[in-house]
Amino acid sequence: MEDSRRAGLVAVGVGRYLAAAALFTWVAGSAGLGHAAARIERIRSAAGKDYTRIVIDLSRKTSFGYATLPPDSRRGLPPRLYVDLRGVRLDRGRAGAVPISDARVQRVRTGQFSATTARVVVDLAVPVVAKVFALETPPRIVIDLTAAPQATPSRPVQEASRSRAAPKTAAHSPPATTAAPKVQPRKKQVAAIPRARKLRVVIDPGHGGKDPGARGPRGLAEKNAAFDIARRLRDKLARRLGVEVFMTRTDDRFVPLEKRKDFANRLDADLFVSIHANASKNRRLHGIETYYLKNTNDRATLRLAKLENGVDLLMKDEDVSTDADLPYILSDMVQGQKEADSILLAGHVQTGLVExxxxxxxxxxxxxxxxxxxxxxxxxxxxxxxxEVGFVTNSLEGRRLGASAYREAVAEGLYEGIKRYLEDDRVGQLR
Ligand SMILES: [Zn+2]
Known part of the structure; x- marks a missing residue:
C-alpha cells in the first residue's frame, strides 16, 4: 500500500511549523500523552464529482490540529493541508506516501513530525476548502475537500481571512449581538492558498419572544421546548464532535426568519437544523416528522408551513391573505446538490431521533x-x-415535551442523526 520514501516530511522543519502556527487549531481529544502511543490504522478516501473525503482511522481518540500551506515553488511543493495527531507514533517503515490521488488530491504523505506527533500531509492539486472534524467508533479524523469556489456574483464568497475571524463567543450569542463575518464578494481569485476550518452547524430554535409558536393545552409554548432542546443539542455537538455550533437565538427573543437564514449564510455554515414542535386541532395526532425544502400539494403540510411562516409574513405585509392556498411562493433558486444532501440529512435526523x-x-x-x-x-x-419533534397539542406528547428528561432524549436523538449524516460517505456525491 505505502512506499517507503520519507517524502521529505520531517524536513518541513521547525521554522515552517512556527510560521504556520498562527493558523493552527488544536482540537482536544480525550487521551493525554501519558497513555501508550496511538496508531494510524489506515488512511482511506472516497471521491465524488465535487468532493473528496479523506479518513484517518486511529487506534484511539487523540487531539489533532490542522493548517494549510501555500505552494512552495523553491521546493516544488503544491498547496498543502496537514493534520497533526498528538500522541501518535507511526510504525517503523510506515511513514511515506499513501496512494490517494484524484481531481483535488495529488498524494497523501505521512511522517513522524516529533516524538509525540505524527503528521499527515495532503498535497493538493487545486485550491480547496477543507472541513476537518472528528468522529467516534471507530475513532477517526475526517477531512472533506471541495474545490474553492470561483468568484461569482450570485453566491457570496468569504474572504480567505474570514475563517479565522469568527469570534469565540459566537456560539453563545444571537445574530443581533454576534459580529458575524461580513459577506464581501471576493475581488479576484486569490493565489492558490487552501483554506481549512472546523465544520459549522447552525441550530435554529423555532420562534421566540413575542412569537410563542404553538401552544399546548397545559400552557407549554413551542418556543421554550425548542430552545431547551437546541441548547442541549449544541452542547453535545460541540463537546463530542469538535464542530463549531452557532444558535440563531440564545435567549427568549424574536428573530425574523430572514435573519436566521442570513446568519447561517454569513457564517458559511455546513448544516442548518431548525427545531420546532407541531400542533393540530386533532388532539389525537402525534408523532415526529422532518422536512426539507420543497413545494407540495399536501394540505396538512401547507397548513403547518403557514403556521411556521406566519408571523414573518404578517410583519412584512398586512395584506397577505391568511387564506391563501400557499403560505408564500418558493424562490426558484437552484437546489441541486443542496437538496440531495438535505434529503439525506432529513433521513438521518428522522431515524436518529425515532430510533x-x-x-x-x-x-x-x-x-x-x-x-x-x-x-x-x-x-x-x-x-x-x-x-417537528412532536405535537404540543397531544396530551401524551405535550406532557413529554414539557419534561426535561424527554427533551434531553430528543436532543440525543438529533445528535445521533447529525452524527450519522456526517459519517455518511454519500454526502456531497448524490446527483
Ligand atoms: Zn414552529
Missing amino acids: HLRPRYRGVESLGVKQGPFLVLDGTYMPAVLV
Whole structure:
C-alpha cells in the first residue's frame, strides 16, 4: 500500500511549523500523552464529482490540529493541508506516501513530525476548502475537500481571512449581538492558498419572544421546548464532535426568519437544523416528522408551513391573505446538490431521533421525511432541515415535551442523526 520514501516530511522543519502556527487549531481529544502511543490504522478516501473525503482511522481518540500551506515553488511543493495527531507514533517503515490521488488530491504523505506527533500531509492539486472534524467508533479524523469556489456574483464568497475571524463567543450569542463575518464578494481569485476550518452547524430554535409558536393545552409554548432542546443539542455537538455550533437565538427573543437564514449564510455554515414542535386541532395526532425544502400539494403540510411562516409574513405585509392556498411562493433558486444532501440529512435526523426515543418511550410514531415550503429553509446555501419533534397539542406528547428528561432524549436523538449524516460517505456525491 505505502512506499517507503520519507517524502521529505520531517524536513518541513521547525521554522515552517512556527510560521504556520498562527493558523493552527488544536482540537482536544480525550487521551493525554501519558497513555501508550496511538496508531494510524489506515488512511482511506472516497471521491465524488465535487468532493473528496479523506479518513484517518486511529487506534484511539487523540487531539489533532490542522493548517494549510501555500505552494512552495523553491521546493516544488503544491498547496498543502496537514493534520497533526498528538500522541501518535507511526510504525517503523510506515511513514511515506499513501496512494490517494484524484481531481483535488495529488498524494497523501505521512511522517513522524516529533516524538509525540505524527503528521499527515495532503498535497493538493487545486485550491480547496477543507472541513476537518472528528468522529467516534471507530475513532477517526475526517477531512472533506471541495474545490474553492470561483468568484461569482450570485453566491457570496468569504474572504480567505474570514475563517479565522469568527469570534469565540459566537456560539453563545444571537445574530443581533454576534459580529458575524461580513459577506464581501471576493475581488479576484486569490493565489492558490487552501483554506481549512472546523465544520459549522447552525441550530435554529423555532420562534421566540413575542412569537410563542404553538401552544399546548397545559400552557407549554413551542418556543421554550425548542430552545431547551437546541441548547442541549449544541452542547453535545460541540463537546463530542469538535464542530463549531452557532444558535440563531440564545435567549427568549424574536428573530425574523430572514435573519436566521442570513446568519447561517454569513457564517458559511455546513448544516442548518431548525427545531420546532407541531400542533393540530386533532388532539389525537402525534408523532415526529422532518422536512426539507420543497413545494407540495399536501394540505396538512401547507397548513403547518403557514403556521411556521406566519408571523414573518404578517410583519412584512398586512395584506397577505391568511387564506391563501400557499403560505408564500418558493424562490426558484437552484437546489441541486443542496437538496440531495438535505434529503439525506432529513433521513438521518428522522431515524436518529425515532430510533433513540422508541426503546425509551412507548408509542413513539414516525410520520416520516416530508417536503414542505418552509420560509426559514428557503435561501440557505447549506443542507437544511426542519424537525417537528412532536405535537404540543397531544396530551401524551405535550406532557413529554414539557419534561426535561424527554427533551434531553430528543436532543440525543438529533445528535445521533447529525452524527450519522456526517459519517455518511454519500454526502456531497448524490446527483
Ligand atoms: Zn414552529
